[in-house]
Amino acid sequence: MKHSQQSQSKSEKDNNLFTYKNKSTFSRFWIVYKFYLRNLFRLLWHFKILKNILSEDIWEARETALYDVLGLECNVLFLRLGGVYVKLGQFLSNLNHVLPLNFTSQLQNLQDKLPPHSFIEIKQRIEDEFGEPVEKVFPGIEEKPIAAASTAQVHIVYIEKKKLAVKILYPGIEKIVAKDLKTVYFIMKRINRYLFSFDYRKIFKEIDVVITREMDLSQEAHSLTKMKNLFKTEKNII
Numbered sequence: 341m342k343h344s345q346q347s348q349s350k351s352e353k354d355n356n357l358f359t360y361k362n363k364s365t366f367s368r369f370w371i372v373y374k375f376y377l378r379n380l381f382r383l384l385w386h387f388k389i390l391k392n393i394l395s396e397d398i399w400e401a402r403e404t405a406l407y408d409v410l411g412l413e414c415n416v417l418f419l420r421l422g423g424v425y426v427k428l429g430q431f432l433s434n435l436n437h438v439l440p441l442n443f444t445s446q447l448q449n450l451q452d453k454l455p456p457h458s459f460i461e462i463k464q465r466i467e468d469e470f471g472e473p474v475e476k477v478f479p480g481i482e483e484k485p486i487a488a489a490s491t492a493q494v495h496i497v498y499i500e501k502k503k504l505a506v507k508i509l510y511p512g513i514e515k516i517v518a519k520d521l522k523t524v525y526f527i528m529k530r531i532n533r534y535l536f537s538f539d540y541r542k543i544f545k546e547i548d549v550v551i552t553r554e555m556d557l558s559q560e561a562h563s564l565t566k567m568k569n570l571f572k573t574e575k576n577i578i
Contacts, residue, residue, distance in 0.1 A: 365519035368421060375417055376527050379410060383535060404442060411446025418450060422457075423513060424520035426450055426490035427551045431543070456488035457510055462495065465511040478506065491517065491555050507557060514555065521548055 386406055391399055418429035432439065433447035462485075463474045470477045480498030487494040492509045524547065528540035553559065571577045 365516065368516070368520065369523050371421070372417075372425075372523050372527060375413075376530070379413075380530075380534060382406070382410075404440075407440045407443040408446070411443040414443075415446050415450065418447070419455065421520070422510075423490055423517050424524055424547070424551055426454060427547055427554075428524060430490075431547060454488045454490065456485045456493050459483040461511050462493065462508050465508055468511060481506070489554070491551065492557070507560070509555060509557065517551060517555065521551075 383406075386403065390402065394402070414429065414432070418425040429447045429450040433444050433450060436444050466474045466477055474481060478495075478497040478499070482496045485493040485495050486505070491513050492507050494505050494507045497504050497506050521544075525540075525544050528544055532538055532540045
């Protein structure tokens with residue numbers, strides 16, 4: 341009975357994550373915009389009001405706690421929304437020279453420990469692409485992925501006794517990314533205006549280029565073929 345309850349709880353969690361990530365683009369925009377507004381007032385209150393009325397020691401302690409919480413909340417939000425926001429989190433986690441370490445450290449797990457999407461989504465993408473049941477396209481596909489990224493994940497399949505790795509984009513990720521990029525630009529522009537000045541256009545362009553390239557799996561396949569040819573004489577590299 342206990343095992344059954346645990347399985348049900350995990351299933352409900354996966355379904356909730358699936359629903360959260362697949363909310364309408366309008367809903368996703370408001371989730372992010374409300375998050376931005378709440379933290380805008382929180383930061384303005386801290387830097388414009390509290391800084392002038394608290395002692396330096398107390399204010400710095402509150403600042404440390406503020407960035408701890410903000411980093412954790414950003415981590416949760418980025419993981420839930422996925423896609424562009426995971427890429428944004430990865431970018432922010434590398435800005436230790438600009439942002440507080442206790443903030444960036446909360447985002448480090450976005451680099452290589454992303455939770456996979458449910459197999460329901462993967463199955464949907466495959467069947468949409470091929471117009472056939474997943475069992476017919478990849479009869480030996482393993483439901484548990486071996487790796488997960490911000491826009492796709494990798495599954496093992498068996499075709500004619502060959503063990504292969506297949507990278508599959510999440511369903512509808514192209515449209516979600518396009519809309520989310522507009523939201524990120526919108527928020528960055530307002531952070532630049534109301535909180536602190538930074539070269540948001542340059543940062544946005546970097547994120548845009550990286551995530552657009554990441555979704556072009558034909559380019560990735562070409563790169564893998566090129567690597568295979570470069571190392572074809574190396575016996576210890578496959």
